[in-house]
Amino acid sequence: MATLPTLYEYYTAGGISSGLSASQNYFTLNNRNITLYSGAMHYFRVPKPYWRDRLRKMRAAGLNTVETYMPWNLHEPEIGNYDFGHGGSDMQEFLDIETFLKTAQEEDMLAIVRPGPYICAEWEYGGLPSWLQREKIFVRTSDSTFMKHVTRYFNILLPILAAFQFTLGGPIIAFQVENEYGNTEQPGVFMPDKAYLEQLRQLNIRNGIVELLFTSDTPTGHGDVGTLPEYFLQTANFAHNPEREFDRLKQLQPNKPIMAMEFWTGWFDHWAEHHHTRDNRDFYNTLDRILKYPASVNMYMFLGGTNFGFLNGANQEWGSWNEAILHTTTSYDYDAPLSEAGDYTEKYDMVKELISKYNTVPIRNPPTPATTPKIAYPNIQVTERLEMDEIIDRISEKFVFPETIAMENLPINNNSGQSYGYIIYRKTGLHIPSHAKLKVENHVCDTVMVLIDGVLVSKPLSGASDFDGFGYWRIGSGILDLGSEEKHNATLELVAENWGRSNYGWLEQFWQLKGLHQGDVYLNEDKLENWETMPLEFKKKWTNSLTGWRAISDWNVAKPALYKATFEIGEPMDTFVDMNMWTKGIVIINGFVLGRYATPLGPQQTLYLPAPLLQEGVNEMIVFEQFYPGKEIAFSTVSKFYTP
Structure with a gap:
C-alpha cells in the first residue's frame, strides 16, 4: 500500500503557484480544494519548549492549520523597543514567532495569523500596549497618533510575517485585519471606522502581504459594518446555531467560502465565578453541524494555555468599566480539546472522530503523542520574608508628584510608563487623629491596600462581597476609618494593583489607566499632596537581586510581604502549585511571575507550573502575599477549580 502524502506534499506538489483562494464558494490552496480544520493556540500562552508537542497533538487530531493572535503589548513592551524572542523582556522566551x-x-x-493591532483574546488590554494611554489617543480608529504607533509597529512585524507566507514557501495562508471590529458599533454613538480598516489594508500591502485578508465578527449581530466587503473575506464567530450565522454570511457575501473563525469550544473564567465548562455532547453536535454545512472551522480555543505574569485581561458585564470590570484568571484552560497543560480531553477525541468523518483529502497524520508526565513535588517550607518597608527600600525608582497619578504616567521604562503590577503612594510625617477618615475620590483601579507604619488597616480579602467595600473598584469615593489610635509622625502607604485591563468593549472603555488617578485623597477634610510614588513591577532582574531576607516569627498577622522558599529537584516535570493555604497575591518561580492567585474567590485554586520554568537543582519560589500567608507551598498533579 502506497504511503499517503503529508499535507505539504499534497498541496505543493509540482510547485506553488497560488495561495488560499476565496474566489469561489469553497476554498482552494494552490488550486486544490481544501477545508480548513484549524485550532487556536497562542504561542505567548505556551512555553517555547512545548510548542512542538502541542502542534503535533493538534496535527494528530486531523487539524491542518493552527491559528494564533499576536500581542502588540509583548512585542513592543516599550515604545520603539521590540521583542520577538531575543529582546530581553521577561516574556522573551514566549515571543519567538x-x-x-x-x-x-x-x-x-498551515498557519492563520491575527496580528491585530487589537486582538481581544482575554489578554491584558486586548494586546494593546498600555503606553498608548500616555497620549490622548482614540485607539482602533484612524486617529493619526494611534496610526503613527500602529504603522511603526506593523512596519517591523509584518515583514517578519511576510517571509513566512505560503506563496513564498512558508505556512501562513491568511491574515486577519483587526479583530471583531463590528462589535465596536454603537448606533448613534460610534460606527466602525472604514478609513481605519483601509489604512490597515494598505499597511499590509506595503509590507508585502499577498495572502488572503479576512475579518471575523458575529454575522447576525453586526452584518458587514466591521469589514470592507470588497477586500476582505468575512468569517463568523459563535458558540451555537452555526446554520443561522452561516446563512447570514451567504447573504452578506454570495459565492464565497464559509468559515467559522471562532467556534468557541468552551469559555474562560473571571475571579469569583463558577468554573466554566461546555457540555461535550453539545460541542460535538455543533462541530458536526459546522462540518456538515459544509464549512471550514477554527476552534477557539483548541489549547487555551496560561495568562502568565500579569497578562490576564478583563471584561465589563454591566455599567461603566469602573464599576463592572471582571478580571480573568491566570488559567486560560477554556475547557478546550487540549487542557491548559496540553493534556487530552474527551473533546479531543470528538474532534479527531469528526474530522476523520468529513475529511476527503488523503493525507498522512502523525501518531498521537504521549501525554506529558506530571508530578506533585513534596510540600516546601517557607523560610524567609521581606516586609513592605523592606520591599520599598529596595525599589530604586521613586518620584514625588503633587497628586496621585496613574502608573502609566510614571517616567520609567524609557518613558513608556508602568504597565503591570502594583504602584505605591507614600506619605510620611502625618498626624492621624483617632477614627480619622481616609477618602479616595472616585474609583480605585483596581484595588488598594492601606498601611499605616507598615501595618495593614484596610480589610483583608475574604470573598467576592468585599468588592462592594473600600479598596475595590466597584464603589466610588470609598471611605476608610483608620482606627481608634491617634498616631503622630505616621507613614501612610497606599498600594494599588492593576488586576488586568479590559480586553473587550466599546471604544470609550479602552481608556483604562490604572492606580489612583481619578481624584484626590483626603485625610478627614485635608487633601493629601506631594506623594512619594514608586512602581512595584516584579521584573525578573529586580526580584532575583533581592537580599536581606529574614526569618518569620509572626504568621497570623495580615500584611503584604514577600515570602521565599527553595526546593531542589532532579529532572524538572510539569506540576501545579496549590495555593489553597494562601490568600491573595502572585507566585514567582526563579524570578518569573507565574501568575495570580485569589483563593477566597475561586474558581482557580492551582497555578500551572510547566517544567521549562524549572531547573535541575535548586529552584527559588517567591510569593507576594497581600494578606494571610501559608507556612508552606503545596503541589498537585492536576489543576483544581471551585468556587468557595
Missing part, C-alpha cells in the same frame, strides 16, 4: 511558524510548518501545519 519565527521559530513558532517554522515549527508549525515542520509539524505539517
Whole structure:
C-alpha cells in the first residue's frame, strides 16, 4: 500500500503557484480544494519548549492549520523597543514567532495569523500596549497618533510575517485585519471606522502581504459594518446555531467560502465565578453541524494555555468599566480539546472522530503523542520574608508628584510608563487623629491596600462581597476609618494593583489607566499632596537581586510581604502549585511571575507550573502575599477549580 502524502506534499506538489483562494464558494490552496480544520493556540500562552508537542497533538487530531493572535503589548513592551524572542523582556522566551511558524510548518501545519493591532483574546488590554494611554489617543480608529504607533509597529512585524507566507514557501495562508471590529458599533454613538480598516489594508500591502485578508465578527449581530466587503473575506464567530450565522454570511457575501473563525469550544473564567465548562455532547453536535454545512472551522480555543505574569485581561458585564470590570484568571484552560497543560480531553477525541468523518483529502497524520508526565513535588517550607518597608527600600525608582497619578504616567521604562503590577503612594510625617477618615475620590483601579507604619488597616480579602467595600473598584469615593489610635509622625502607604485591563468593549472603555488617578485623597477634610510614588513591577532582574531576607516569627498577622522558599529537584516535570493555604497575591518561580492567585474567590485554586520554568537543582519560589500567608507551598498533579 502506497504511503499517503503529508499535507505539504499534497498541496505543493509540482510547485506553488497560488495561495488560499476565496474566489469561489469553497476554498482552494494552490488550486486544490481544501477545508480548513484549524485550532487556536497562542504561542505567548505556551512555553517555547512545548510548542512542538502541542502542534503535533493538534496535527494528530486531523487539524491542518493552527491559528494564533499576536500581542502588540509583548512585542513592543516599550515604545520603539521590540521583542520577538531575543529582546530581553521577561516574556522573551514566549515571543519567538519565527521559530513558532517554522515549527508549525515542520509539524505539517498551515498557519492563520491575527496580528491585530487589537486582538481581544482575554489578554491584558486586548494586546494593546498600555503606553498608548500616555497620549490622548482614540485607539482602533484612524486617529493619526494611534496610526503613527500602529504603522511603526506593523512596519517591523509584518515583514517578519511576510517571509513566512505560503506563496513564498512558508505556512501562513491568511491574515486577519483587526479583530471583531463590528462589535465596536454603537448606533448613534460610534460606527466602525472604514478609513481605519483601509489604512490597515494598505499597511499590509506595503509590507508585502499577498495572502488572503479576512475579518471575523458575529454575522447576525453586526452584518458587514466591521469589514470592507470588497477586500476582505468575512468569517463568523459563535458558540451555537452555526446554520443561522452561516446563512447570514451567504447573504452578506454570495459565492464565497464559509468559515467559522471562532467556534468557541468552551469559555474562560473571571475571579469569583463558577468554573466554566461546555457540555461535550453539545460541542460535538455543533462541530458536526459546522462540518456538515459544509464549512471550514477554527476552534477557539483548541489549547487555551496560561495568562502568565500579569497578562490576564478583563471584561465589563454591566455599567461603566469602573464599576463592572471582571478580571480573568491566570488559567486560560477554556475547557478546550487540549487542557491548559496540553493534556487530552474527551473533546479531543470528538474532534479527531469528526474530522476523520468529513475529511476527503488523503493525507498522512502523525501518531498521537504521549501525554506529558506530571508530578506533585513534596510540600516546601517557607523560610524567609521581606516586609513592605523592606520591599520599598529596595525599589530604586521613586518620584514625588503633587497628586496621585496613574502608573502609566510614571517616567520609567524609557518613558513608556508602568504597565503591570502594583504602584505605591507614600506619605510620611502625618498626624492621624483617632477614627480619622481616609477618602479616595472616585474609583480605585483596581484595588488598594492601606498601611499605616507598615501595618495593614484596610480589610483583608475574604470573598467576592468585599468588592462592594473600600479598596475595590466597584464603589466610588470609598471611605476608610483608620482606627481608634491617634498616631503622630505616621507613614501612610497606599498600594494599588492593576488586576488586568479590559480586553473587550466599546471604544470609550479602552481608556483604562490604572492606580489612583481619578481624584484626590483626603485625610478627614485635608487633601493629601506631594506623594512619594514608586512602581512595584516584579521584573525578573529586580526580584532575583533581592537580599536581606529574614526569618518569620509572626504568621497570623495580615500584611503584604514577600515570602521565599527553595526546593531542589532532579529532572524538572510539569506540576501545579496549590495555593489553597494562601490568600491573595502572585507566585514567582526563579524570578518569573507565574501568575495570580485569589483563593477566597475561586474558581482557580492551582497555578500551572510547566517544567521549562524549572531547573535541575535548586529552584527559588517567591510569593507576594497581600494578606494571610501559608507556612508552606503545596503541589498537585492536576489543576483544581471551585468556587468557595
